[in-house]
Structure formats: C-alpha cells, structure tokens
Amino acid sequence: MEKMRADARRNRAKVLAAAEEAFALDGLAVPLDDIARLAGVGAGTVYRHFPSKEALFQAVVLERIQQFAEEARALATAENPGEVFVDYFVRVIKQASLNRAICDALAESGGHAFKAGAGEEFRAALDELLTRAQAAGAVRPDIDGDDLRALIAGCLAVERYAPGSRHLVRVVVDGLRGVAEVQTR
Amino acid sequence: MEKMRADARRNRAKVLAAAEEAFALDGLAVPLDDIARLAGVGAGTVYRHFPSKEALFQAVVLERIQQFAEEARALATAENPGEVFVDYFVRVIKQASLNRAICDALAESGGHAFKAGAGEEFRAALDELLTRAQAAGAVRPDIDGDDLRALIAGCLAVERYAPGSRHLVRVVVDGLRGVAEVQTR
DNA sequence: GACGATACGGAGCGAGCGTTCCGGTTGTCA
DNA sequence: TGACAACCGGAACGCTCGCTCCGTATCGTC
Numbered sequence A, B: 001m002e003k004m005r006a007d008a009r010r011n012r013a014k015v016l017a018a019a020e021e022a023f024a025l026d027g028l029a030v031p032l033d034d035i036a037r038l039a040g041v042g043a044g045t046v047y048r049h050f051p052s053k054e055a056l057f058q059a060v061v062l063e064r065i066q067q068f069a070e071e072a073r074a075l076a077t078a079e080n081p082g083e084v085f086v087d088y089f090v091r092v093i094k095q096a097s098l099n100r101a102i103c104d105a106l107a108e109s110g111g112h113a114f115k116a117g118a119g120e121e122f123r124a125a126l127d128e129l130l131t132r133a134q135a136a137g138a139v140r141p142d143i144d145g146d147d148l149r150a151l152i153a154g155c156l157a158v159e160r161y162a163p164g165s166r167h168l169v170r171v172v173v174d175g176l177r178g179v180a181e182v183q184t185r
Numbered sequence C: 001g002a003c004g005a006t007a008c009g010g011a012g013c014g015a016g017c018g019t020t021c022c023g024g025t026t027g028t029c030a
Numbered sequence D: 001t002g003a004c005a006a007c008c009g010g011a012a013c014g015c016t017c018g019c020t021c022c023g024t025a026t027c028g029t030c
Helices: A006-029 A032-039 A043-049 A053-075 A081-097 A100-107 A117-135 A145-161 A166-177 A180-184 B006-029 B032-039 B043-049 B053-075 B081-097 B100-107 B117-135 B145-161 B166-177 B180-184
Strands: none
Touching: A006 A032, A006 A043, A006 A053, A006 A100, A032 A043, A032 A053, A053 A081, A053 A100, A053 A117, A081 A100, A081 A117, A081 A145, A081 A166, A100 A145, A117 A145, A145 A166, A145 B145, A145 B166, A166 B145, A166 B166, B006 B032, B006 B043, B006 B053, B006 B100, B032 B043, B032 B053, B053 B081, B053 B100, B053 B117, B081 B100, B081 B117, B081 B145, B081 B166, B100 B145, B117 B145, B145 B166
16 A cells, blocks of 8 residues: 555545545445546546445545544543533534535444444544533433434434524433433423 | 226225335335235336326325324314423324334425425424424424424434434433523523 | 556446336226 | 226336456556
8 A cells, every 4th residue: 555556546545535525425325436537537446446335435434533533532531521522512413414424424323334443432432421421410311322323313314404503403412411300200 | 096997996905005014114215116026016007006106105105194294283272282292292203213104204304295285284283283382381492393393304313223212302302392501591 | 668567447247226118918898 | 798998917128336347558667
C-alpha cells in the first residue's frame, strides 16, 4: 500500500474522495458505477483497490466513526457528565443527518460489520458517556448502550422525515432525561 | 369488480390474502413472484387484478390505516385527551411494529401515495387527537402533526433495532409530554 | 529506449425484480 | 353442448447493479 505505482496511489485517492462525496449524498444506495464515473475511473479500478462496495463504504465511514469515538473519549473525564452527554448526543445526530453514509453506518451500529475496531471503540466510548450521565442523575437509569444506539437510529429516521427540525431531537433528549411522574409509578 | 367470473374473484381473494401475509412479514421488499407463488397463482394473474405491486400494497395497507383513522375518530370525543392520546400513540407503534407493511406505509405518511383517502383521514384524525392533548396540557405545544408523524417513523426505526423494548417508546412519550425544567428556560 | 510488471477501463456476466405478452384453459350463457 | 369471452400461468423482456475478465496502456527500471 505504500510502494504502489504512482498512478495507482492517485487513483486510490480519487476513488476515496468520490466515494466520500457520493456516499455522503445517497448512502449505500449509490451505484458503484456512479462512484467510478465521479472518480474518472473504470469500475475495475475501484475493485482493484477495494474488494467490494461494502469494503469501500467501510473505509470511507470508519474514519468518521473513529473521530466520534475519540471525541467521546475526550469528553469522558468532564466534570459535568449530564450536559456533556446531551451535547454529544445532539452533535452526533446532527452530523449524521448531514451525511447519509454515517446514517447508514450508525443505523446498523447494533449489527454485523460494526464489530470492527472503530465501531467497537465508538460503542465503548458511548457506553462510558452514558453510564456517567446516568450516575449523575441526568439520564434515566433504565436504558443501556444498545437502547441508546436504537434511539440514535430512531432520531436519524425522524430527521429524515422532518429534516432540520432540531426540536424533535429535543423531544427524545427530554425523554432520555426522564420524567418524575412517570418514573415513580 | 362485482360481476367477475367466479375463478377471478377467488384468485383475487387469494392474492390479497397472500399479499397481506407476505407484506406483513417483509414489507414492500418482498418480491412479487413470492406473493404469486404463495397465492398459488401466476404473476400475470396478480397484474390482472392490480395494476402494479405498489397498488397491491396500497390495497392491503389502506384498510388497516382506515381502521387506525376510525379508531382515532372514536377517541376524539373522550374527556381525558392526554391519556387517550398516549394510549393511541403507543398502540399504533405496537401494531405497526408487528407488521412491516404498516411500518413501510407509516414511514412515508408524510409522503406521496399517502395523500389518498384513508391516509388523509388518518392524518386528520391524528392531528385532532394531538391538538386536544396539547390543549389539555398533556403534550408539549411546540410540535405539529408532521412532527408527530416523523416521531412515529422514528419510533418504528427504534423498534426495528431494539425489538420488543417497550420502554424505548416510553422515552419518546415522556419527551412528548415535555419536561418542566426545559420548557421554562 | 525498451522491456516486464503493474494497473487501467469498460464490456460483459449473472442474479434479482417489476412488468408484459401470449398460447392455452376455464367459466358462462344461450 | 358448443362457442366465445374472460381469465390463467409462466416464460420472457428490460432494467439495475455488483462484480469479473482481459486486451491495452502506463509506470518504473536498466
């Protein structure tokens, strides 16, 4: 991967850039031929560099997921876990809703290919943030990491059907906090 | 449609029954050939009775949507709009999560083919329930019918990723109610 | 500049799916 | 019962899409 021919390295970069753009717009649904054309490259060239469309998708998306994970780890030591958790939650939703590739990736964050390195890191960091927020009493205790991931997927669906409506995520955030009357009965 | 040949009427019923079963299981994604095979019928026969797969889907689903609409209308005169609204919301989610056809239909309840009769009735009745619940102070005032539909779609996504977790819908319901601390600032 | 290795492009393959077409069958009615 | 219209089954079409194959072009090296 380092001692590639110059044109190969160039094409690989072009494919990655095109894939990032195309996946961001239409998610996994974008035909691979479109990516190849956008990159100014033949379909065969794409497959020389990535064994499958799915692998290309992972390559594009895992970097961003890793960014999310690092961001979460950096926030894990904050002294106000409640606010930090909410801010992080909202930020992840907002970022993802602007990028269909991340939506599609996060949507199956309970699933198959997400067990890989970056995915697992993200899960662990998210769990950490959640646990601390719960310990601080800022988030209801009756949900776990998987619940939270499902809620993220749900928020992304909401965002898809009512784009740009920030306050709907707020609805979920408020529900996450918990309501006194309901908790006691 | 009434003076059809006996075998035609029989086949039409078989197709509808098969479609109901197949769509309920896999939603719109089920291949039409599967429905035909399940009905013990050729693909051509399906197209004799319904102009397209989409039309067949609508025929199957619109009946249930109409049931939802009628149910909502019946509840519109209740004297406890808050509880009624929440119960209805939860019931719709639960019913839909057991039937992928309804999921797929509700998921685009903000969209195209839903402008038809039953879809519009459902929308109107849902809006009515929401408005009354808001007037009773049981639901935060800063959301409208479209927001609510988006939240339903979101809940269905949640349900898909964390099946059978009743309390996650509760999270959204609580958020819908609104949280005092948040509302006041 | 020439040669071998490497990479490229895009036609082509195979699978899946919605839809159409038509030769054969079956119900209906006189 | 005979004949015609209505209806049926399922092969076939057209399209999309992921992926492969191979003749050709390009790069790196001596």
